[in-house]
Amino acid sequence: MKTAQERIQKTARITSKWLEEAKLRQDNKAWTKQSFRIAVRILREIRNQKESNRMTQKKLAEAMEVSPQYINKVVKGKENLTLETICKIEQILGIKLIEVPFDKSSMAIKMTEFASYSIVKRTNAKLITSESWEYNHSDLSYATGTNG
Amino acid sequence: MDIVSIFGKNLFSIKYPGESKDEFNRIFNSWQDAEYLEEFFENNKEDINNGFWNNISVEDAILETYQCARELESKLIELSKKSEQEQLLGLDSIFKLLHDSQSQIFTLDRSKAKLTWLRIYALRVDKNTFIVTGGAIKLTQKMQDREHTNKELQNLETCRNFLIEQGIVDVEGIIEEFEI
Numbered sequence: 001m002k003t004a005q006e007r008i009q010k011t012a013r014i015t016s017k018w019l020e021e022a023k024l025r026q027d028n029k030a031w032t033k034q035s036f037r038i039a040v041r042i043l044r045e046i047r048n049q050k051e052s053n054r055m056t057q058k059k060l061a062e063a064m065e066v067s068p069q070y071i072n073k074v075v076k077g078k079e080n081l082t083l084e085t086i087c088k089i090e091q092i093l094g095i096k097l098i099e100v101p102f103d104k105s106s107m108a109i110k111m112t113e114f115a116s117y118s119i120v121k122r123t124n125a126k127l128i129t130s131e132s133w134e135y136n137h138s139d140l141s142y143a144t145g146t147n148g
Numbered sequence: 149m150d151i152v153s154i155f156g157k158n159l160f161s162i163k164y165p166g167e168s169k170d171e172f173n174r175i176f177n178s179w180q181d182a183e184y185l186e187e188f189f190e191n192n193k194e195d196i197n198n199g200f201w202n203n204i205s206v207e208d209a210i211l212e213t214y215q216c217a218r219e220l221e222s223k224l225i226e227l228s229k230k231s232e233q234e235q236l237l238g239l240d241s242i243f244k245l246l247h248d249s250q251s252q253i254f255t256l257d258r259s260k261a262k263l264t265w266l267r268i269y270a271l272r273v274d275k276n277t278f279i280v281t282g283g284a285i286k287l288t289q290k291m292q293d294r295e296h297t298n299k300e301l302q303n304l305e306t307c308r309n310f311l312i313e314q315g316i317v318d319v320e321g322i323i324e325e326f327e328i
Contacts, residue, residue, distance in 0.1 A: 036180070
């Protein structure tokens with residue numbers, strides 16, 4: 001006689017996509033976390049501006065000249081946003097979404113990393129040059145790489 | 149209504165008719181969907197502003213939910229890599245009896261996985277098999293207090309009946325439980 005567990009296993013012919021999707025979320029957790037935070041900020045601002053200027057996702061899409069579907073993906077926090085897109089949203093909603101901190105602690109960590117930064121031609125992953133340059137910001141001076 | 153496998157031999161989920169995802173997958177997607185969470189906490193603002201949740205803001209509630217969902221999901225991914233025995237032990241430690249006062253394991257228990265206000269509801273069959281019936285963000289003391297959590301109670305009953313009707317579990321030994 002079969003046990004309930006065996007009967008359930010027999011009935012469950014399909015496997016959920018959860019594990020596959022969860023692993024993908026885990027692999028991309030650094031940028032998706034930022035995307036999520038940005039989405040929350042956008043959603044709250046749309047809600048804030050709903051009464052004052054009738055802001056909606058659709059209106060934002062129109063102002064950005066993108067599809068409403070794209071904006072919906074953005075506000076779900078699942079879009080790998082470009083700086084161009086972020087800047088457009090910032091301008092339209094009149095808010096700040098990202099800022100680059102220039103504090104001493106983060107500079108200190110990066111100094112050694114950037115000391116001999118190499119430029120790699122991405123198309124064939126061939127090392128074509130290696131250089132560094134000095135950048136002065138207030139009392140800090142550090143070397144970093146550039147690709148133009 | 150279908151039963152789908154999540155991973156291993158001990159964890160399953162219900163997929164309701166008309167739904168594109170099974171419940172387990174649906175809740176983890178919802179809990180990491182900024183739009184869904186913003187609307188949910190905006191609609192349930194009073195429940196997070198009543199002192200019990202330290203008057204947390206809607207923004208913080210969304211971020212807290214997202215963080216907790218990620219932690220729970222990571223824990224479950226790790227569990228999926230383990231042996232069958234370890235998976236069962238892990239599931240046993242995650243899922244708790246729906247009625248905290250109960251201590252005995254019944255043939256068909258209503259169980260819940262708990263992390264802050266996140267809840268995953270499941271039926272436990274023969275002590276070793278969990279069938280997820282749904283999940284919710286539970287902000288109030290009783291499940292009956294809010295429509296979305298009350299619906300989960302109904303789902304547990306619907307799924308329990310489904311399992312009996314399909315002959316998957318025996319009627320004998322099933323203990324009826326009710327939320328107080």
